[in-house]
Amino acid sequence: QFSRSESATGADVREDQESQVYFDKILDLLLAGGYFRARIQGLSPFDKVIGGMAWAITSSAGDLDIDIFFQENAQIGQKITLGEQIVAGLKRLGCTLPLQSFQIQGLDFKSIYPVIQWLITKVMEVRAETGDLVRAYSEAQFAKSHHMPADAKRAAALPRAALFAAQTNDAYRPKRQFVNRSGHRDNQSEELALVLLEYGTRGGVSIVATSTGNKSKSKEDDAARDEAAAAEEEAAYQRRMERLASLGETAGVSDSSVAGFIPSAAIQQLLDDFEAGGGGNAGVVAGAQAKRLAERQHASAVSALEERVARLKADGQRLTAEHAAAREQHAALGAELAERKAFTARLRDAMAELDALETDENRPLLAALTELVALNEALRAHEADFRRSCAAELATWKERISEAEAAATAAADAGGLAEREAVLAAAEAKDAKKRARLENALAERRCAVASAERKLDSLPSRLELQQYQRQFVELYEQIAAKEVETRRHFNTYNTLEDTRSFLNREVQIYNSILDGYQHAMSSKSARANFAKEMTSIVSGVGVSLAKFAEKLDSETIHKQQLTEQHQLLIEKQRHYFALSKQFQAACEANEVLEAKIEAAQRESVANK
Secondary structure (H helix, E strand, C coil), X not given: CXXXXXXXXXXXXXXXXXXXXXXXHHHHHHHHHCCHHHHCCCCCHHHHHHHHHHHHHHHCCCCCCCCCCCCCCCCHHHHHHHHHXXXXXXXXXXXXCCCCHXXXXXXXXXXXXXXXXXXXXXXXXXXXXXXXXXXXXXHHHHHHHCXXXXXXXXXXXXXXXXXXXXXXXXXXXXXXXXXXXXCCCCCHHHHHHHHHHHCCCCCCCCCCCCCCCCCCCCHHHHHHHHHHHHHHHHHHHHHHHHHHHHHHHCCCCCHHHHHHHCCHXXXXXXXXXXXXXXXXXXXXXXXXXXXXXXXHHHHHHHHHHHHHHHHHHHHHHHHHHHHHHHHHHHHHHHHHHHHHHHHHHHHHHHHHXXXXXXXXXXXXXXXXXXXXXXXXXXXXXXXXXXXXXXXXXXXXXXXXXXXXXXXXXHHHHHCCHHHHHHHHHHHHHHHHHHHHHHHHHHHHHHHHHHHHHHHHHHCCCHHHHHHHHHHHXXXXXXXXXXHHHHHHXXXXXXXXXXXXXXXXXXXXXXXXXXXXXXXXXXXXXXXHHHHHHHHHHHHHHHHHHHHHHHHHHHHHHHHHHHHHHHHHHHHHHXXXXXXXXXXXXXXXXXXXXXXXHHHHHHHHHHHC
């Protein structure tokens, strides 16, 4: 129990063992979190606990602008303001635990303890997030004015290390070993493939001889061309490796190494063309013919390759566009699937919350609400069916009208137009009556639907009922706190009024004594009468004092009786909670046993 009274602390302190237990737990949490002012013995419980809350909110505010002014041994008004600031700070931090300012002022440790737990957890999280940053800032500030011996050694060795690193990079810089020092140069793609192969990358452009006349785009031809291209690429890779080996052994380029880069089929074709053009004779004319023939063949091969490259680029662009479209479609489908899964999860959570809100008190109201919703849905479905039937019947009648008009036109052409018009007018009047009757029925149904919707709107939903209940609970708590404060003010006023009345009576007695003293001292008999009056006054004061002492004793006894009754009620409440917990455990055990019995029965039935 706390020794400080209500007049000393300015708060309604609960003097029971449970509050002391929660107070000790709160102090342990504050000490574990780093608020060591809670160890000071001279501070009151209010200053320890509320000061710890103000410290925790300020420490875990982060980027929030929360300013809580805490002062020890504050007045009642300052404590009320501090409680309101703490409640506002908790709301801005996102604390969902219910805590009111009158609970903070009244030191309701049982309600404050969960909030202290949440605040200490928040302080630990903020420390974990900002710990590395604070340590780095501290080290930077330390390094500005202090230097460790290891730092001095590192700074001294840094120039030598940088020089050694530069020398190492220069010494192990990559150098080409297989350089073609002859004047002969192959085409650009072949030179590029050789350089890449020298540095460990297998690349190059493979050339496959194709006929300009054969441009079939079937899958079998594409597969055959791919296989031929792969074989030619492998052969070119082997030739390039042999060429690199020959370049590494000799400084120059031999005729055999040059011949390795030119296909033998191409050489043979050039020889045949040369012999066909010049007959094997050496001369200027034969050389010119061979040169022109080689240029034509090269131009045809280049055009064929360009056509193939263009075709492959077009196919690549088409496949890229198809791949991008497929990827976008896949992303859209994935987003839609995630959105539908989230919507399904929200629906399940909402249904679970609605099922959890159902109690015995609101079950009849929910049943009536369910019936009205079902009736509304049925009316809407009936209205939709009626609209569809009306639309179908309207289409049927329009078709009949068109047929009748066609028949009337044919009859008019054949004769008897007046009789046909009379029949059509009668049918139209009949249909107009039927349409008016149907419109009246539809208007009645719409009125019924509107009435049902108004009834549904007049009934509060579960969420609204929950909000009303929460607001009523908060209003009740505020009224209770206001009642306690008003009762305390009334008691203070009554006490001060009684004190004032007694002081007035005392002043009156003193004034009467002072007024009669001079007259009483004039004669002996007056002095005797004055002494008798003083004796009667003293005896009256003694009687009044005895009455008030008796009243004080009776009030003290009544207070002790009420305290004993309160303790008995607390013990009964604890016993009730223990019995409820035992009953719940027994119910759970019973459910487990019933499940086992049902499983055993199902197994026995399955075995039979």
